[in-house]
Amino acid sequence: MVKSWKLVPGVLALVVGAAIVGCNDSNDRNSDDEQTTQKRTSSPLTTSLFEPYVAYATGSTPEAVAIGDLDGDGRNDIALLTSTRNDPANDNMVHVFLQNPDGTLQPRVRYPVGRRGSSIDIGDVNGDGRADVVVGDENSTIGTRIGVLLQNATGTLDAIVAYPTTSAYRVKVADFNGDGRADIAGLGTALDIFLQTDTGTLAPPVTYRVDRLVQDVEALRGHLGLDRMDLFGHSELPRLPWRV
Numbered sequence: 001m002v003k004s005w006k007l008v009p010g011v012l013a014l015v016v017g018a019a020i021v022g023c024n025d026s027n028d029r030n031s032d033d034e035q036t037t038q039k040r041t042s043s044p045l046t047t048s049l050f051e052p053y054v055a056y057a058t059g060s061t062p063e064a065v066a067i068g069d070l071d072g073d074g075r076n077d078i079a080l081l082t083s084t085r086n087d088p089a090n091d092n093m094v095h096v097f098l099q100n101p102d103g104t105l106q107p108r109v110r111y112p113v114g115r116r117g118s119s120i121d122i123g124d125v126n127g128d129g130r131a132d133v134v135v136g137d138e139n140s141t142i143g144t145r146i147g148v149l150l151q152n153a154t155g156t157l158d159a160i161v162a163y164p165t166t167s168a169y170r171v172k173v174a175d176f177n178g179d180g181r182a183d184i185a186g187l188g189t190a191l192d193i194f195l196q197t198d199t200g201t202l203a204p205p206v207t208y209r210v211d212r213l214v215q216d217v218e219a220l221r222g223h224l225g226l227d228r229m230d231l232f233g234h235s236e237l238p239r240l241p242w243r244v
């Protein structure tokens with residue numbers, strides 16, 4: 001099982017089973033196509049629970065990461081979104097790292113998204129059984145959008161298709177109406193839901209007002225005295241992360 005978290009800007013740490021794997025963009029600034037891997041025997045990240053982490057270079061600033069089985073082999077893979085660092089070969093790209101049977105990651109495959117994004121997720125948003133990649137970016141100047149990169153029959157991602165919307169600082173793929181199909185939500189100053197239709201297309205988004213700012217969702221659940229709370233997301237300000 002793969003889990004991840006972003007530690008500091010430019011560094012991505014990944015946990016694969018009992019191993020910590022890190023991605024540090026500082027390692028291939030001059031070698032766009034050559035993935036560099038390094039094992040570290042001592043690090044502030046290492047605890048007695050984990051093996052030393054491994055760094056996979058991205059060449060540009062990692063902005064967001066999603067974990068999911070992109071190639072359908074039962075192993076979680078990684079889709080990472082970079083923003084900009086004056087590195088045209090790696091800026092504004094989706095970097096896909098497929099997982100090998102031994103738990104290592106294959107050399108990345110990059111897909112351009114055209115502009116700086118802020119979030120990414122994985123899910124089958126057209127119902128063909130293949131996991132797709134969704135990115136989000138919120139830009140008041142050139143327009144907010146979600147971008148969908150569908151996975152084709154060859155296992156690669158098609159060119160990004162953009163869907164203008166009002167909110168996409170964070171995107172999430174999940175079945176929001178219980179029909180068994182993965183939908184897309186964008187959260188920012190509002191909440192936009194794109195439901196997947198029964199033909200595998202996305203319906204026009206429905207916008208929901210977001211006017212409650214919550215930092216600690218679990219504390220809110222306790223405060224309200226609820227046994228369970230179905231939560232989509234929260235944000236103190238548009239630039240802060242949300243929880244799902």
Ligand SMILES: [Ca+2]
Binds near residue numbers: 068
């Ligand atoms: Ca996989």
Ligand SMILES: [Ca+2]
Binds near residue numbers: 124130131150151
């Ligand atoms: Ca699909």
